[in-house]
Amino acid sequence: MDIAAIEAAATRAEGHVRRTPLLWSPALDALAGRRVRVKPECLQHTGSFKLRGAWSAISALDPEVRARGVLAYSSGNHAQGVAWAARAFGVPALIIMPRDAPAAKIEGTRALGAEVVLYDRGSESREEIGARMEAERGLTLIRPYDEPMVIAGQGTCGLEIAAQAAEQGIETADVLVCCGGGGLTAGIALALEAKAPGLRVRPVEPAGYDDTARSLASGTRQGNATEAGGLCDAILTPMPGEITFPVLHRLCGPGVVVSDDEVLRAMALAFRHLKVVAEPGGAVALAAALFHGDAQEGDAVICTISGGNVDTATFTRALEQG
Amino acid sequence: MDIAAIEAAATRAEGHVRRTPLLWSPALDALAGRRVRVKPECLQHTGSFKLRGAWSAISALDPEVRARGVLAYSSGNHAQGVAWAARAFGVPALIIMPRDAPAAKIEGTRALGAEVVLYDRGSESREEIGARMEAERGLTLIRPYDEPMVIAGQGTCGLEIAAQAAEQGIETADVLVCCGGGGLTAGIALALEAKAPGLRVRPVEPAGYDDTARSLASGTRQGNATEAGGLCDAILTPMPGEITFPVLHRLCGPGVVVSDDEVLRAMALAFRHLKVVAEPGGAVALAAALFHGDAQEGDAVICTISGGNVDTATFTRALEQG
Structure with a gap:
């Protein structure tokens, strides 16, 4: 897995995988106290980066x-x-x-x-x-994350982030990534290492399922007590991958952990200010950008919305609570 | 108002106005029985094409x-x-x-x-x-629609549609446009006349506020009985503009009129399959694409989602009914 594999994946994907935009809103900037740039992979075909x-x-x-x-x-x-x-x-x-x-x-x-x-x-x-x-x-x-060709494909999202951040004049920033098994996180981190070394990836997880944050803190792979029952179903996995974790360990900053309440509020704010649909697991990184700014550095932050496949009842709950 | 004015507006807008993507989903194609391509102006800065x-x-x-x-x-x-x-x-x-x-x-x-x-x-x-x-x-x-420079600006959306349709191999199609005073409709029609003559614009309005459809049918500007109280507040205007109507009359096919129920269903389908937020007035063209296919010709249809500035209560109602 290197930048050549990611660039080859991007070539194979051309015309088949959507280049998603990099969105922003002054209301979110004001809320976070810095520029917030959002990569809405919910707009990808199938409604997620997968x-x-x-x-x-x-x-x-x-x-x-x-x-x-x-x-x-x-x-x-x-x-x-x-x-x-x-x-x-x-x-x-x-x-x-x-x-x-x-x-x-x-x-x-x-x-x-x-x-x-x-x-x-x-x-x-x-x-x-x-x-x-x-x-x-x-x-x-086809494994979901612990597979070099899959990680290379997720890395194409990082190539786009590198190019779009440069277009918007952002050279240093934390890049907050919704993290389950770590495929997207590892792929983006590898792409940015080569293309935008001032952008540092940080995995974001929901409270109770913060295996990656604990693994990064301890330096060894830690598991979750359970992988069932959480609001953020899309990103609940038993532990970081064998292939993804060494990449995360080498390249990522500390993990960020957000509450379910913050996730629901982030979903409502994405609805109101960006006009996109985020699923709970897809909203953890935006929640971190908006509500955990103290843990971030710099005048800009970039975050993924990893998916938008959410049922009506959960989305309505987010709008009502958020 | 000609293509040169639209292209000049596009040059002035560069780096300031977002180029929105052209989205699609196989589920919407299946529902409509033809390719449905959606221009989500809800993703524009401020949440609408305006x-x-x-x-x-x-x-x-x-x-x-x-x-x-x-x-x-x-x-x-x-x-x-x-x-x-x-x-x-x-x-x-x-x-x-x-x-x-x-x-x-x-x-x-x-x-x-x-x-x-x-x-x-x-x-x-x-x-x-x-x-x-x-x-x-x-x-x-700054008039909202009956103003040549405003129409030229809305025409930049038509330039993008022409280029994106060509990229997707669409040479002939109806282009359904959410229509209030006719600024967006006239602008897109002028852009397509010059850049994609196989694409024919058709204005779409909600039932009870179909001044443009009646005006096109009669050949003279007709008014609405009221401009208050409708679900589709963003596109309710007293009658087609003095400047916009002659453009529409020269370039557009017949208007399409959709019911409020169809609008709410289109909002729910945009949520489910495109992961974008449409306001009621912004969903009339998608409703026409999905539920009035008999009135359209060809194997593809393009429609605008003109805006996404909708309150929580109305959006929740759409999800529950839709």
Whole structure:
């Protein structure tokens, strides 16, 4: 994984993955006390950045291998990214999802033409089901974050941030990234290391699921007590990845942890001032920019909105509370 | 008003007015039975296309005239566009707004540094108040649509549509435009006449306020019975403009009229599939694309989302009904 891999992923993605804008609003600047620049990956195809990594991995496969189809485990955004890319290449996609995944995400994945197999988190092993399907059909597993080609794809978001920050005259800033397994965080950090060394990545997580912040503080991978039940479903993972963590450890500043209440307020402020839809997991970095400014340095901050796949009830709750 | 004026407005706007993307989603394509391409002007600074026209008009003023300040009558989006552009040029802006305008729009205008004077629609004449202020302070009135420099500015949206449609291989299509006084509609129509003659503009209005559709059908300007009380407040005007209507009459196809229920459903679909916030008046063209496809020709349709300045209660209603 280096800048060449990220640039190659960007070339393969051209015309297929959207270049998202870098948004801002004077109201958010006033609230944060510094310039706030927002990378709305909710506007990416499938409603999240995950298409970048899925496209990178699937487009890099040998055509004969790819033709047999791809497989993913995912409760949501990665599933839709893989399904979208597989459909574009005209190859089958099998997605193994927990039976309790948000209905909108299951439906969204099916609507993209993928075959969805549901499993019970309590009594079944998705790895066993997946291994059987891989063997029977010759499918290729596309891992959600601990996979160099996926990280390279997420890094294309970092290439765009580097170029857009330069256009806006921002040379030094914290770049706050919504962090689950660390694929987006690692990819952006690698891109910025090469293209905008004054921009420092900092992972952001919800309280109770701050495995990356604790891992960075201790220097070794720490796990979460649970990965179920949180508001920020899109970015809840058991622990930082084996491949992603060393990158984060080398390149990132300290993690930031935000509360669910701050997440809901950030969703409401993105609605009001940016006119974009953020899902809870996608709003943690904006929450950090707006409500944890004391922990940041410099006169500008850049943050990702990693996705916008949120159901009506949760979004309405954010608008009413936020 | 010709393509040279629009291109000059685009040059003056560079670096100040956002180039909005052209979005799409396979779910909306499936619903409409053709490719649906969406120009989300809700992502424009101030949350609506109005900044384009305000920037064009204010940037074209003689600097000495401009320094005395500008004046606008507006219940919302035009006010914010004028306030934003005036602030960027460092000149005063006075906005005359009805006392019953949405609180969010009054606050948004004040937050941009404009002086807001409220008047009572029933008992006071905004023109009288405005004329007095113009005389006393030497302000320049920026009309919301019946003003060549404003129309030229709105036309910059048409230049972008022409380029983006070509990039996506769309040569012939109906271009559905949210239509109030006709500034955006006329500007886009003039830009497309020169740059993409296969794209035909069609104005879209809410039922009960379909002055433009009736005017196009009869060939002469027709008025609305009322301009108050509608869901789509941003695009309710008494009748097509004196300057805009001849342009519409020469260049546009028949108007399309949509119901409030269709507008709310379009807002919910933009939330779900595009992750953008549309205000009611900004969603009429998407509603026409999705629910009035029989009235359209070709395998693609392009529609504007003209703005996203909607209060929480109305947006929640759209999500719940839509």
